[in-house]
Amino acid sequence: QVQLLESGGGPVQTGGSLKLSCVASGRPIRRYIMAWFRQAPGKEREFLAGILRNTDFVTIDTTKYADSVKGRFTISRDNTKDTVYLELNSLKPEDTAVYYCAADSGYVIQTAVTGYEAWGPGTPVTVAA
Numbered sequence: 001q002v003q004l005l006e007s008g009g010g011p012v013q014t015g016g017s018l019k020l021s022c023v024a025s026g027r028p029i030r031r032y033i034m035a036w037f038r039q040a041p042g043k044e045r046e047f048l049a050g051i052l053r054n055t056d057f058v059t060i061d062t063t064k065y066a067d068s069v070k071g072r073f074t075i076s077r078d079n080t081k082d083t084v085y086l087e088l089n090s091l092k093p094e095d096t097a098v099y100y101c102a103a104d105s106g107y108v109i110q111t112a113v114t115g116y117e118a119w120g121p122g123t124p125v126t127v128a129a
Contacts, residue, residue: 009123022101
């Protein structure tokens with residue numbers, strides 16, 4: 001079983017940026033589709049972005065984004081470092097949430113929470129108005 005640990009969250013002003021990291025241990029990250037979710041207080045956990053194992057493809061999309069973050073957030077991965085990243089730009093107060101990374105050994109990027117078999121403990125992001 002892979003273990004995941006997020007970092008990089010914290011307080012930020014509206015319009016600011018953060019770069020979250022998720023480091024995997026136990027198994028190499030190259031075995032997994034990786035994704036980022038978030039959960040705001042009182043709300044359900046929501047899909048933000050996912051990335052395939054191999055990003056070398058030129059004929060297919062290797063990433064998938066929720067409409068709410070498309071163009072503002074960017075997911076990437078470095079399999080040599082067993083790390084996946086989420087760059088957050090143009091942050092808004094409604095982006096305040098705990099951000100989680102997740103791993104799936106399947107073959108398509110899923111948007112449902114139930115599609116992922118491993119989760120990190122989360123890192124909080126607070127966007128001040």
